[in-house]
Amino acid sequence: MTTLLEVKNVSKHFGNDTKALSNIDFSVKEGEFVSIIGPSGAGKSTLLRCINRMIDASSGDIIFDNDHVYELNKRELKKVRRKIGMIFQHYNLVNRLSVIENTLHGRLGYKSTLAGILGLHSEDEKLQAANILQILGLEDQLYKRSDELSGGQKQRVGIARALIQNPKLLLCDEPIASLDPNSSKVIMDHLRNICTSMGITVVVNLHQVDVALKYSDRIIGVNSGKIVFNGTSQNITSSDIHQIYGSDEGKLIFDLGGSHVG
Amino acid sequence: MQAEGPIKPFPSHTGQDLDKRLLDLLSKKPFSKSTIVIRLSVLILAILTMYAFVSFDYKDVKLLDALLLTMDNLKIMFFEPHLKHFTFTQALYQVSITLGLAFLTTIFGAIIALMLGLLAAGNISTKPLSIVIKGTVALIRAVPTVLWVLIFAVAAGLGSVAAVIGMTFHSISYLVKAYSESFEEIDKGAIEALQASGANWWQIVFQVVIPSSITYIISWTFMRFEINFAVAVAMGAAAGAGGIGFDMFMASGFYFDLSEIGAITYFILIIAICLEIFATHIKRKLKVLS
Ligand SMILES: Nc1ncnc2c1ncn2[C@@H]1O[C@H](COP(=O)(O)OP(=O)(O)O)[C@@H](O)[C@H]1O
Numbered sequence A: 001m002t003t004l005l006e007v008k009n010v011s012k013h014f015g016n017d018t019k020a021l022s023n024i025d026f027s028v029k030e031g032e033f034v035s036i037i038g039p040s041g042a043g044k045s046t047l048l049r050c051i052n053r054m055i056d057a058s059s060g061d062i063i064f065d066n067d068h069v070y071e072l073n074k075r076e077l078k079k080v081r082r083k084i085g086m087i088f089q090h091y092n093l094v095n096r097l098s099v100i101e102n103t104l105h106g107r108l109g110y111k112s113t114l115a116g117i118l119g120l121h122s123e124d125e126k127l128q129a130a131n132i133l134q135i136l137g138l139e140d141q142l143y144k145r146s147d148e149l150s151g152g153q154k155q156r157v158g159i160a161r162a163l164i165q166n167p168k169l170l171l172c173d174e175p176i177a178s179l180d181p182n183s184s185k186v187i188m189d190h191l192r193n194i195c196t197s198m199g200i201t202v203v204v205n206l207h208q209v210d211v212a213l214k215y216s217d218r219i220i221g222v223n224s225g226k227i228v229f230n231g232t233s234q235n236i237t238s239s240d241i242h243q244i245y246g247s248d249e250g251k252l253i254f255d256l257g258g259s260h261v262g
Numbered sequence B: 001m002q003a004e005g006p007i008k009p010f011p012s013h014t015g016q017d018l019d020k021r022l023l024d025l026l027s028k029k030p031f032s033k034s035t036i037v038i039r040l041s042v043l044i045l046a047i048l049t050m051y052a053f054v055s056f057d058y059k060d061v062k063l064l065d066a067l068l069l070t071m072d073n074l075k076i077m078f079f080e081p082h083l084k085h086f087t088f089t090q091a092l093y094q095v096s097i098t099l100g101l102a103f104l105t106t107i108f109g110a111i112i113a114l115m116l117g118l119l120a121a122g123n124i125s126t127k128p129l130s131i132v133i134k135g136t137v138a139l140i141r142a143v144p145t146v147l148w149v150l151i152f153a154v155a156a157g158l159g160s161v162a163a164v165i166g167m168t169f170h171s172i173s174y175l176v177k178a179y180s181e182s183f184e185e186i187d188k189g190a191i192e193a194l195q196a197s198g199a200n201w202w203q204i205v206f207q208v209v210i211p212s213s214i215t216y217i218i219s220w221t222f223m224r225f226e227i228n229f230a231v232a233v234a235m236g237a238a239a240g241a242g243g244i245g246f247d248m249f250m251a252s253g254f255y256f257d258l259s260e261i262g263a264i265t266y267f268i269l270i271i272a273i274c275l276e277i278f279a280t281h282i283k284r285k286l287k288v289l290s
């Protein structure tokens, strides 16, 4: 399989003292499902946002789909961003707009400024939106305002908005951190399904180890801005978890996680 | 711990001694600095007021006579209103001119302020630009509308042109502040999401920023329309901008016709009440929508 994403020696500091990431190195193959785990404040969100340059890394190089992301001009960067869908903890929908309008926002990057301003979408695009929403089980909510949805439904709209971009990569920043266990499972199942059956590469930030172990092909453990583990979920040991989360906490999490995974 | 056994009853009555002690405690309310300042201010104001009444130069005006005469004038104004120097239809036409002035300046102001408001909002603009625009409009806002009209009258001459420009100018500064603060209130998550998908600035403005703040935009614009109506009446009189304000100026300063002033006041009052009812109606509609 070909390499889709390569992160080379990336560092990021905020101001002079906060070093959020230091010398991050990893790569992701096409079609892989990778989870990034680590305690809160480890730098997971920063790492994810450095990939599509929502945050500019201080140094290092990122290659996505054969483009050097940090050598692109504004225009070229927008084109690359169209190929990267992003999913957020708080869904980040426009509350006043309907499910389908929010979904079609994913097409804006492909439109002329005027068509985007006026919200003009072709029949094809609308059909595609309805199609994706049906796959995600939202076909009965097409014209509902998005603030009338449950958290799990909102996140599915977030996924639909990312999918309609026709992305090669999905970046998910704690997609289930605000959801109950049932909705979390639905969302994770959808993400796994998107990866397996659509062949879209998924990189997901998580803080639940058990979920990461259950769904991922590979796990990257981050602590204090450094990668401390990078391997398959079969190969992870309790001492690795210790290293990622720090002593006692790691033990607790692993015991819990282990029992769930079975 | 005393978890078992009957709960001790709340003492139902306090003895005379206890009451006295409580009253004593109550009377020991701490004397704070602000109470002293407030009491002192009230005292000084009272003294000044009394001194003023004593030292006024009343000339030949007797208090009682003056009061009665004022009452009489008010009676003529509000209980015997009539139109002498123009007809009802003409009055209606003049009111529509005043409304037109208010409408025009509000629309001009709103269109320009929308653009500037976007550039002034910290979350969708750049910091230096935002600071420059906010500072400039704060300066413009600090000068009252009437003064702006008079300032523009230097170039355009006293009249409707100066009124339109001056009122638009002040409306812009007012609405830029209102709009930009509404824009800054909106959730930055959706903006981030569309930036991440490759959408450009204009698309984000029209697909996220404006839909999210449309209720605020409408209600602030209407608020300014009401203000502009009141200003337009005053401008008719002060700047010769025409409309019902000018008729009022003529009735009072030229014909000394109290009854006509009363009639015109009723006119303006009715319009103002209609606007108020309309505004509440719109706001209720918007609340249902938002
Ligand atoms: N915009 C910012 N300004 C300053 N410091 C930041 C900013 N964003 C993140 N940080 C810091 O960077 C570190 C990593 O944060 P983050 O990537 O959000 O961690 P995580 O997502 O793993 O919880 C934290 O110490 C955080 O305080």
Ligand SMILES: [Mg+2]
Residues within 6 Å of the ligand: A044, A045, A046, A174
């Ligand atoms: Mg985070």
